[in-house]
Amino acid sequence: MAEENRERDLVLAPNEYAFISDQTKGNINVYVGPYKTSLANTDKPVVFNFDTKRFERCSLDDATMIFITAPEGWYSVMKNPSKDGQQPKTGTVSSLVELNVGRKVNLPGPVNFALWPGQMAKVLRGHNLRSNQYLLVRIYDEIEAQKNWKNAVIKGKNGEEVAETTEIPDLTMGNLLIIKGENVSFYIPPTGVEVVCEYEDEYTREAVTLERLEYCILLDENGNKRYIQGPAVVFPEPTEEFITKNDIRKFRAIELNEVSGLYIKVIAPYSEGGKSYKEGDELFITGKDQMIYYPRPEHALVSYNNTEKYHAVAIPAGEGRYYLNRKTGTILLQKGPSMFLPDPREIVLVRRVLRDKDVNLWFPGNTEALNYNRSLQKMNNESNQLFVQDNDFQQNIAQSATMDWMAEKKDTSNFAPQKRKKEKVSEEVVSEQFQRNSNFTPPRMLTLDSKYDGAVTINLWTGYAVLVVSKTGTRKVVVGPQSYLLEYDESLEAIELSTGTPKTSDNTLKTVYLRVLHNKVSDIVNAETADYTQVSISLAYRLNFEGEPEKWFNVENYVKFLTDHLRSFIRNAVKKYSVMDFYANGIEVLRDVILGKSTKEEKRQGRLFEENGMRIYDVEILDIRLSDVSVENLIIASQQDVVKQALRLSAEKRRLDYTTENEHITQEIAQLQSATARKKTELQALEVQTELSLSLTRIESDIQTREKELQAEAQRQALLTEVNTAELARHTESENIYIAIAQKRLEQDLARLQAEINATAEKAKAISPDLIAALQAFSDKALAQKMADSMAPLAILGGRSIAEVFSNLLKGTVLGNVLQNTNLGEGLE
Numbered sequence: 001m002a003e004e005n006r007e008r009d010l011v012l013a014p015n016e017y018a019f020i021s022d023q024t025k026g027n028i029n030v031y032v033g034p035y036k037t038s039l040a041n042t043d044k045p046v047v048f049n050f051d052t053k054r055f056e057r058c059s060l061d062d063a064t065m066i067f068i069t070a071p072e073g074w075y076s077v078m079k080n081p082s083k084d085g086q087q088p089k090t091g092t093v094s095s096l097v098e099l100n101v102g103r104k105v106n107l108p109g110p111v112n113f114a115l116w117p118g119q120m121a122k123v124l125r126g127h128n129l130r131s132n133q134y135l136l137v138r139i140y141d142e143i144e145a146q147k148n149w150k151n152a153v154i155k156g157k158n159g160e161e162v163a164e165t166t167e168i169p170d171l172t173m174g175n176l177l178i179i180k181g182e183n184v185s186f187y188i189p190p191t192g193v194e195v196v197c198e199y200e201d202e203y204t205r206e207a208v209t210l211e212r213l214e215y216c217i218l219l220d221e222n223g224n225k226r227y228i229q230g231p232a233v234v235f236p237e238p239t240e241e242f243i244t245k246n247d248i249r250k251f252r253a254i255e256l257n258e259v260s261g262l263y264i265k266v267i268a269p270y271s272e273g274g275k276s277y278k279e280g281d282e283l284f285i286t287g288k289d290q291m292i293y294y295p296r297p298e299h300a301l302v303s304y305n306n307t308e309k310y311h312a313v314a315i316p317a318g319e320g321r322y323y324l325n326r327k328t329g330t331i332l333l334q335k336g337p338s339m340f341l342p343d344p345r346e347i348v349l350v351r352r353v354l355r356d357k358d359v360n361l362w363f364p365g366n367t368e369a370l371n372y373n374r375s376l377q378k379m380n381n382e383s384n385q386l387f388v389q390d391n392d393f394q395q396n397i398a399q400s401a402t403m404d405w406m407a408e409k410k411d412t413s414n415f416a417p418q419k420r421k422k423e424k425v426s427e428e429v430v431s432e433q434f435q436r437n438s439n440f441t442p443p444r445m446l447t448l449d450s451k452y453d454g455a456v457t458i459n460l461w462t463g464y465a466v467l468v469v470s471k472t473g474t475r476k477v478v479v480g481p482q483s484y485l486l487e488y489d490e491s492l493e494a495i496e497l498s499t500g501t502p503k504t505s506d507n508t509l510k511t512v513y514l515r516v517l518h519n520k521v522s523d524i525v526n527a528e529t530a531d532y533t534q535v536s537i538s539l540a541y542r543l544n545f546e547g548e549p550e551k552w553f554n555v556e557n558y559v560k561f562l563t564d565h566l567r568s569f570i571r572n573a574v575k576k577y578s579v580m581d582f583y584a585n586g587i588e589v590l591r592d593v594i595l596g597k598s599t600k601e602e603k604r605q606g607r608l609f610e611e612n613g614m615r616i617y618d619v620e621i622l623d624i625r626l627s628d629v630s631v632e633n634l635i636i637a638s639q640q641d642v643v644k645q646a647l648r649l650s651a652e653k654r655r656l657d658y659t660t661e662n663e664h665i666t667q668e669i670a671q672l673q674s675a676t677a678r679k680k681t682e683l684q685a686l687e688v689q690t691e692l693s694l695s696l697t698r699i700e701s702d703i704q705t706r707e708k709e710l711q712a713e714a715q716r717q718a719l720l721t722e723v724n725t726a727e728l729a730r731h732t733e734s735e736n737i738y739i740a741i742a743q744k745r746l747e748q749d750l751a752r753l754q755a756e757i758n759a760t761a762e763k764a765k766a767i768s769p770d771l772i773a774a775l776q777a778f779s780d781k782a783l784a785q786k787m788a789d790s791m792a793p794l795a796i797l798g799g800r801s802i803a804e805v806f807s808n809l810l811k812g813t814v815l816g817n818v819l820q821n822t823n824l825g826e827g828l829e
Contacts, residue, residue: 008039010060017088017114018063021046021055028055028117029095030088037093050120068121070109075153075188078121081105087113104140105191108153124203126153126188127195129181132207132233136196137177137189145171145192153188176238181207208234208242213253215294217243225297229253254293259312261286262293263302263344270298284310284343304344312341313349320455320485324348331488333455352456352488353377361512362458362492456486463517465545467493467553477549479516496557501538503563514552516545522622523563527574529582534627535574537590540620541566547613555612562614566607569593579626584639587621594619 012018012033021028023042031037039045045063046055070076080099088094096117108126115121127135139145149168169177171192179187189195195203208216210230218226218240225243228234230250236242242249254262264283269276277283282302285293295301301308315321315336324331326346334340342349353376354362363369458466460480468476471489478484486492492512499507502524522540529535541562545552555561573593574582582589594616595604606617 008041009036010039010045011036012064014090015067015069015112016064017067018060018065019046019048019055019117020044020063021057027095029093030114030116031093032088032090032114034091035093048117048120053118055117065115067112067114068123069112070107070123072110073126073186074109074123075126076107076109076111076121076123077104077194078107078115078119079104080116080119082116082119088116090114103144104194105144106148106189106193108188126186127179127203128186129179129184129204131157131182132209133181133204134207134235135179135187135203136198136205136238137179137193138196139171139173139175139177139192140194141192142171142173142175143192145190148190148192150190152190152193153186154184155186156183157185178235178238180235182233182235207236208250210234210250213255213292214250215253216250217295219243227294227296229294254295254309256285256291256293257287259287259339259341261310261341261343262308263310265300265302266298267300268298270296282345284345286341302344310341310344312339315340315454318483318485319457322350322352322455322488324350333485333487335485351376354456358491361494361510362456364511454485458484458486458492460484460513463515463519465514465516465549465552466512467495467514469493475550477552479549493553495553498557498560498563503559505557505560508557514545516552519543519545521559521562523567525567525570527571529574529577529579531578533579535579535582535586536623536625536627537570537574537586537621538623538625539590540622541594541616542618542620543614543616545613546608546615549613551611551613553612555614558612558614561611562609562616565609566594566616583624583626586624590621591619 010018010020010031012031012035014034016033018031019028020031020039021044023044028046044057045060047058047063047065048054049056068076068078080101081103083098083100086097099116099118101118129135146168149171169175176196177193187195197203198205210216210228210232212231214230216228216234218228218234218236219242220226220237221239226240245251256262262285264285266277266279266281266283269278271277277298283299313321315334315338317337320333320335321340322331322333323340323342324347326348331350354373356370356373359366359370359373458478460466460478460482462481465477465479466484468478468484468486468490469492470487475493494510494512495514496508496510498505499509501522503521520540520542522538525537525539527535527537543562570590570593573589577585577589591604595606595618598604606615608615
């Protein structure tokens with residue numbers, strides 16, 4: 001129960017309010033904090049639904065709402081204001097007051113208030129404008145707008161209020177106005193005026209900032225357009241909107257030069273530069289007239305196949321372009337080198353269509369040219385004319401690539417609200433346009449080379465000529481090397497040439513190219529000698545065409561004409577000679593008959609054909625054969641004998657020449673070798689003399705070195721002698737001292753031994769003779785041994801053995817006898 005009571009307690013903090021519905025009377029009261037109360041069972045908390053415009057029951061927590069607060073620089077848009085302009089007071093309970101339902105007021109901040117039941121409010125930030133921004137405002141209440149216009153918060157660029165000094169515009173309801181950022185930096189609309197939202201709560205709009213060489217187009221609701229050039233900041237009028245292309249509002253001015261231009265249609269009369277233009281006039285503006293072009297309302301661009309800017313065609317030297325005059329219907333040829341800018345009002349570039357027969361004849365073996373020409377024929381089937389328009393051909397080539405590009409292109413447009421990005425500038429031309437179809441004047445252009453972009457070009461090599469014939473009957477011979485551009489009504493005359501060997505008219509070659517220099521025609525002539533022997537002559541004529549070129553093509557088959565004429569001459573000449581004479585001198589005979597005889601003063605004249613200017617300047621006799629093989633073998637054998645004899649004589653002569661020359665060379669070699677040997681001997685003597693001088697110098701140097709070494713050695717030996725003498729004296733003195741010491745020790749030992757002997761002798765008197773003899777012998781040996789030990793140094797110094805020293809010392813004594821009788825001496829040794 002206590003918890004239910006707590007739920008019925010309404011506690012509102014400052015800046016809070018709630019709507020409570022009295023269910024008994026239907027009234028809705030406004031409780032404004034700070035406030036606390038306990039609600040009756042008939043009091044129900046409610047909220048006002050802005051969408052349904054109805055009050056809906058809710059919990060106390062949901063019914064508690066926050067004051068509408070608009071800080072400085074913000075404003076509140078409130079619908080259904082109270083008639084007295086008062087809002088619920090804080091800390092009170094207020095019943096519903098009378099509202100101006102359907103009206104709306106703008107309350108600039110700072111404001112803080114609670115709403116009456118049925119009121120709606122929205123807080124918006126004041127509108128800050130840069131110099132290239134603007135607002136679009138609409139008058140929704142003209143009376144309130146006129147009454148409150150000067151209450152608008154308008155800050156100028158210097159921060160001062162400008163509403164007092166601003167002229168009041170037309171405030172008719174529904175009228176649109178532009179607030180420009182170049183004049184106003186901050187704006188809050190007064191009551192009666194609202195700012196039109198551009199997209200999703202974004203009210204500030206971007207003007208178009210134009211740089212130099214840029215322009216934009218504004219379209220008014222009445223259909224008129226304004227073209228504005230940069231540099232400028234462009235603000236539209238309320239009824240205007242920017243024309244866009246690919247979502248771009250500003251465009252680059254069209255740059256022209258002397259080889260580019262624009263095709264213009266005048267759609268409204270105007271005057272410029274002292275000239276008047278009426279509607280329907282056509283202009284072709286190039287860089288010579290105007291380097292920078294800005295579209296204007298009176299102009300519409302005429303484009304063919306979406307080509308707005310016309311460029312000159314580069315025609316190199318030796319090439320050309322066909323063009324059709326749209327007014328006269330004539331097709332002319334423009335030759336290079338030039339930059340050809342056709343005026344589209346009168347000129348259309350065309351491509352010539354050739355028949356397959358002409359292509360095979362003029363360009364034999366060129367399959368690429370044939371296929372290209374057939375593609376032109378396919379395009380031209382409907383018009384049945386001999387040319388194709390260049391624009392149609394270019395469009396046909398690009399069509400497949402364009403379709404692929406369109407298939408891959410994705411729609412990147414996004415109409416959802418986005419952040420503003422940097423304004424883009426379109427390179428495309430935006431203006432009034434006429435789209436025209438060009439099928440009414442099918443043009444044509446063809447160059448049968450790797451590019452196929454120009455007039456029909458005949459490239460003549462050195463030594464060739466063609467006959468050019470026009471439809472008017474004129475004839476002209478063109479001689480290479482050069483490139484000739486055919487006029488539209490010109491073609492090449494064909495000739496026929498006999499082929500095979502011998503030449504016949506059964507199989508002929510048709511061509512348009514005549515070899516006029518160093519031509520070669522081969523043939524076989526069968527003739528009969530004076531002795532009725534058949535001969536077969538294989539030969540080749542060398543010929544040139546001379547004189548007037550117009551005569552060169554007078555004979556249709558000059559090969560057949562040449563061979564038939566000369567066969568008669570050759571047969572008549574061979575008939576005058578026997579087979580032996582002709583076989584031996586046939587080449588000379590034939591050259592005299594065909595070319596004429598030569599003299600010391602002049603060469604052979606050759607044979608001239610007046611009919612077509614053909615001259616045979618040389619002939620090659622390739623082979624002469626006899627029909628009778630046996631006769632030919634006899635002639636060959638006879639000739640072989642002559643040849644063998646001549647070869648022997650020639651070989652002996654060559655041998656003589658070789659021997660003479662060889663001996664001469666051997667003599668010269670011997671002379672050269674002798675001179676070389678003498679020279680070597682002289683050089684060797686010079687080398688020996690040089691080596692001798694060097695050796696003497698070395699010997700003298702060695703002698704001096706040796707003398708110095710001997711002197712140094714003598715000095716060293718003298719020093720060594722002095723050192724050795726001193727060392728020997730020291731050694732002798734040392735040895736003498738050692739001997740004296742040894743002598744003293746020996747004397748002492750002898751005295752001691754003698755004492756011992758005497759003592760022993762005294763003791764031995766009491767011992768038997770045998771024992772005495774044994775002991776005496778033993779003692780003698782022991783004494784001798786000790787004496788030997790003591791005498792060892794003396795033996796060493798004397799250079800004798802110990803036994804000799806000891807015997808001499810004891811000679812004449814008992815010990816001496818004992819020593820002789822025993823082998824003690826051998827032991828001492």
